[in-house]
Amino acid sequence: MRLTTLTTALVLAAGMAAAETVLPADVAYGEEGVVEMSLTGKPGDAENGRSVFGSKSKGNCVSCHAVEQLADVPFHGEVGPDLSYTGEARSEAELRGIVANAKMTFEGTVMPAFYKTKGYIRPGDAYTGKAGAEPLPPLLSAQDIEDVVAFLLTLKES
Amino acid sequence: MNFKALTALALVAGLSAPLAIAGGADDDTMVINGDTELVTKTAAPAHLDGALDELISGWHFRSDETQSLQLDDFDNPGMIFVDQAMDQWNAAEGSEGKACADCHNDPADSMAGVKATYPKWNEEAGEVRTLQMQMNDCRVNQMGAEAWKYDAGAAVNMEAMLSFHSRGMPMNVAIDGPAADMWAQGKELYYTRTGQLELSCANCHEDNYGNYIRADHLSQGQINGFPAYRLKNAKLNGVHSRFKGCVRDTRAETYSPGSAEFIALELYVSSRANGLAVEGPSVRN
Numbered sequence: 001m002r003l004t005t006l007t008t009a010l011v012l013a014a015g016m017a018a019a020e021t022v023l024p025a026d027v028a029y030g031e032e033g034v035v036e037m038s039l040t041g042k043p044g045d046a047e048n049g050r051s052v053f054g055s056k057s058k059g060n061c062v063s064c065h066a067v068e069q070l071a072d073v074p075f076h077g078e079v080g081p082d083l084s085y086t087g088e089a090r091s092e093a094e095l096r097g098i099v100a101n102a103k104m105t106f107e108g109t110v111m112p113a114f115y116k117t118k119g120y121i122r123p124g125d126a127y128t129g130k131a132g133a134e135p136l137p138p139l140l141s142a143q144d145i146e147d148v149v150a151f152l153l154t155l156k157e158s
Numbered sequence: 159m160n161f162k163a164l165t166a167l168a169l170v171a172g173l174s175a176p177l178a179i180a181g182g183a184d185d186d187t188m189v190i191n192g193d194t195e196l197v198t199k200t201a202a203p204a205h206l207d208g209a210l211d212e213l214i215s216g217w218h219f220r221s222d223e224t225q226s227l228q229l230d231d232f233d234n235p236g237m238i239f240v241d242q243a244m245d246q247w248n249a250a251e252g253s254e255g256k257a258c259a260d261c262h263n264d265p266a267d268s269m270a271g272v273k274a275t276y277p278k279w280n281e282e283a284g285e286v287r288t289l290q291m292q293m294n295d296c297r298v299n300q301m302g303a304e305a306w307k308y309d310a311g312a313a314v315n316m317e318a319m320l321s322f323h324s325r326g327m328p329m330n331v332a333i334d335g336p337a338a339d340m341w342a343q344g345k346e347l348y349y350t351r352t353g354q355l356e357l358s359c360a361n362c363h364e365d366n367y368g369n370y371i372r373a374d375h376l377s378q379g380q381i382n383g384f385p386a387y388r389l390k391n392a393k394l395n396g397v398h399s400r401f402k403g404c405v406r407d408t409r410a411e412t413y414s415p416g417s418a419e420f421i422a423l424e425l426y427v428s429s430r431a432n433g434l435a436v437e438g439p440s441v442r443n
Contacts, residue, residue, distance in 0.1 A: 056372075063372035075373040079366050110365065112355045122352045122410040129406035136354055 021142045024100075024117045024135075033097040033104030039115070039142035044150025052140065052148045059114065059140055059148055069155060080111060087155040095149045099140075114140040182368040183218035183377075188437075191231055196326050196435040203432045205333060209364055213434050216377035219368070220443060224389065227441040236318055236387035236439025239394050243319035246312060252303030261300065265323050273317075273324035274436050277425040279337045286340045286425055289317050290396070290416075308416030309396030318385045318394055321438025329382050329431040337425065344426025347419060353410025359427075362404075379404070381424070382431040383440030390443060397424050 022039045029035060052058040054073040061083075066076035068084040086095070097104055102111035117135035125132035140148070188196045198215035202208075217225055227233045247265060250257045262268040276289040287295070290313045294305040306313035333341040351358045362371070363379030370376070385394040398415035401423055405412045413419040 060372070075370070077371045078369040079371050110357060110361045112357075120352075120354055120356065120410075121350060122405075124353050124406070124408075124410040124412070126409060127406060129402065129410075129412040131411040132354070132409075139354065 024115050024138050027100055027115060029097055029101070029104045030093070032094070033101070033106075034091070034093040035097040035100055036093045038146060039096070039100070040146050042143065042146065044143075044146035044148070046147065046150040046154050048144070049147035049149065049151025052144045053151055058144065061148070064111070067155065083152065084155055085157060087153045088157065090152070092149060092153060095152045096145065099145050099148055099152075112139060114138060115142070115145055183214045186218065186222075186225065188215070188217060188225075188229065190229055190325070194326055196437060197328065197433070198435065198437075200328075200433040203429070205432075206430060209360075210378065210430070213380065213431060214367070214378055215434055215437060216380050216383055216442065217437065217440065219375045219377040220441075224441060224443050228437070234387070234439065234441055235392075236385070236394055236441060237322075239315040239385075239387075240319045240322050240439065243312075243315040246316060247319065252297065252301035254300065254302045256301045258296065261296075265319065269320050269323045271324055271327055273321045273438070274327045274330050275332070277331065277337075277421065277428060279332065279335065281336075284336075286337050286421060288421055288424055289320060291421075293317075308414075309399045314385045314394045314396045317396065318439040321385065321436055324436040325438070326435050328433050328435060329428060331425065331428040331432055333425070333429045340422045341425050341429065343419075344422035344424070347423045348426055351408075352405060353408030355408045355410075357408045359404065378430075379427065380431045380434060381427050382434040383437040383442070385438055386440045386442045388442050394439060397427075401427075 020041065022037065027035055027039070028037065050070070053061045053067070054070055056063075062070060062073055062076050064077040064079035066078065066082045066084070068082075070076070090098070094105070098106075098111075100115035101113040102109050103113055115138045117138055120134065120136070123132045123134055123136055124130060183199070188198045190196060196215075198217055200213050202210045202213050217228060227235070231237050244265075247258045250260070258265075273289060276292070277286050278292075279285075280287045280292070283295070285291075290306070290308060293313065293316055297303040298305055306316075348359045351361065359379060362376055367376050367378045381397050381400075384397045384400070386400070387393070388395050396415065398417075398420045401420055402412045402415060
C-alpha cells in the first residue's frame with residue numbers, strides 16, 4: 001500500500017518535472033548541437049508540426065526548405081536543403097537541436113534560431129520595424145518545436 | 159504501385175530537378191524601345207574582393223511579364239513620374255522664385271551622367287551626398303524653397319527623371335578619398351546580421367541570389383534600377399524605402415530613409431553596381 005503510494009507519487013513527480021517547459025536559456029545543447037531532452041515532456045503532434053512548418057505566421061520553414069510531402073503548400077524555397085528524407089537522415093535529438101538553434105549545429109548558418117530570446121543586433125518587435133525589447137518571445141513555442149520535430153521525423157521514403 | 163503511378167513519379171522527379179536549377183538569373187537581353195541595349199551583366203569591380211563573380215541586374219530575376227514592362231517607355235509605369243518631374247523641374251518655387259531649369263536648363267544635357275556617380279563626396283559641405291540630398295540643397299540654398307521629404311513623391315519623381323537621363327551609362331561611384339570612411343561603414347552594415355532572424359544583406363543577396371525564398375526570387379539587391387516602380391504598391395520606390403523593407407523583414411528595428419546609416423549603405427551598395435548600366439526607373443514586382 002505504502003509502496004504503491006510512494007511509487008505513484010514518484011511517477012507523478014517525474015511526470016511533472018518532465019512536463020515543465022525548458023526555457024530558451026536553459027536548453028542543454030550537446031555535441032554538434034543535439035538536444036536530447038524534450039522541451040515540454042509531451043510528445044510532439046506531427047499534424048500540428050506540419051502546419052507550423054508550412055504556415056507563414058508560424059515556422060515558415062517552407063520559405064527556405066522544399067518538402068515533397070507538402071505538395072499542397074505552394075512555393076517551396078531553395079535557401080536550405082530539401083528535407084523530404086530528413087526523418088531518415090537525422091535523429092530526434094539532432095532535429096530538436098537544429099530547430100531550437102541551428103547555429104549550434106551549423107556554424108554561421110542563415111537558418112534562424114527558433115528558440116532563442118536575446119543576444120540580437122537591433123532586435124525588432126516582430127515585423128513592425130520598431131524596436132523590440134529583449135528577451136523577445138522565441139519565434140516558436142516549446143511545444144511547436146516538439147511538434148515540428150515530430151513532423152520532421154515522419155519525412156521518410158514511404 | 160502500378161506502372162502509371164511509377165511513370166508519373168519519374169516524371170515529377172525528372173521535372174523537379176530542372177525546376178530547382180531554373181532559379182538563377184536568366185539569359186535575356188535588355189533592349190529598350192527596340193533600339194538601346196543595356197549592360198545588365200558585367201564583371202564585378204575589384205573592390206568587391208571576389209564576393210561576387212559577376213554583377214547581375216535585378217531585372218534578370220523577374221518574370222518575363224514584369225521584365226517586358228521595362229523594355230518600352232510607353233509600357234513602363236515609372237515614366238508617368240518622370241513626366242511629372244519635368245513639370246517640377248520647370249516650376250519656380252521658394253523665396254528666390256527660381257526653378258531647377260533656371261540654373262540647369264535642359265536636364266537631358268545638364269544631368270546626363272549625374273545619377274551614375276551618386277552618392278558622391280561634396281567638398282564644400284564636407285559630406286557624402288545622395289542625389290536627394292543634393293536636390294534638397296539646391297531647393298533650400300538656391301531657391302529658398304522647402305526640402306522635399308526623403309523618398310517621398312516629389313523627391314522620388316525627380317530622382318527617377320535624373321536616372322532616366324543617365325540611362326544606359328555605367329554606374330561609377332567613387333569610394334576612395336574622403337568617401338572611404340562612409341563606404342567602410344556601409345560595408346559593415348551590409349554584412350551585419352540584424353534582427354531576430356539574424357540575417358544580413360549578404361545572406362540573402364550575396365549568398366543566395368538566384369534562389370527562391372518562398373515565392374520571391376532573390377536577386378543581388380542591386381540599386382542601378384532605382385527608383386523602381388513596384389507592381390505590388392503601384393508607385394515609385396526609393397532606395398532607402400527598399401532598404402527599410404528588407405531590414406524590417408529580418409525582424410529588426412529599421413533605420414529611417416535619409417538616416418546617416420542608409421546614406422552609408424546606399425554609397426556601399428551603389429559601388430557594388432559599378433559597371434552595370436543605370437536603369438531607373440525600373441519595373442519590379
